[in-house]
Amino acid sequence: MRWSHTKVVGPAGRFGARYGMGLRKKVVQVEAKQRGRHRCPRCKSLVRFRRIAFGIWACPKCDYVFAGGAFVPIYGR
Ligand SMILES: [Zn+2]
Numbered sequence: 001m002r003w004s005h006t007k008v009v010g011p012a013g014r015f016g017a018r019y020g021m022g023l024r025k026k027v028v029q030v031e032a033k034q035r036g037r038h039r040c041p042r043c044k045s046l047v048r049f050r051r052i053a054f055g056i057w058a059c060p061k062c063d064y065v066f067a068g069g070a071f072v073p074i075y076g077r
Contacts, residue, residue: 040064 037046042064049057058065 041066 037048039046040059040062043059043062045061047060050060052058056067
């Protein structure tokens with residue numbers, strides 16, 4: 001029998017039963033967005049930010065480091 005206890009949440013299934021379904025679905029969304037590109041506030045190039053630590057991001061081109069959202073870079077607001 002195939003293990004299917006992670007249900008429909010896909011990659012967020014790693015969180016197990018914690019956090020509840022609502023947040024886990026949200027995690028799936030923000031992680032899909034995280035794989036996309038974001039514009040660096042300093043060199044203005046469209047890059048995939050490296051996540052150095054929880055909520056800390058770095059531009060791979062100019063090494064600009066900034067604190068943003070825990071899951072998705074947030075800046076310029
Ligand atoms: Zn940059």
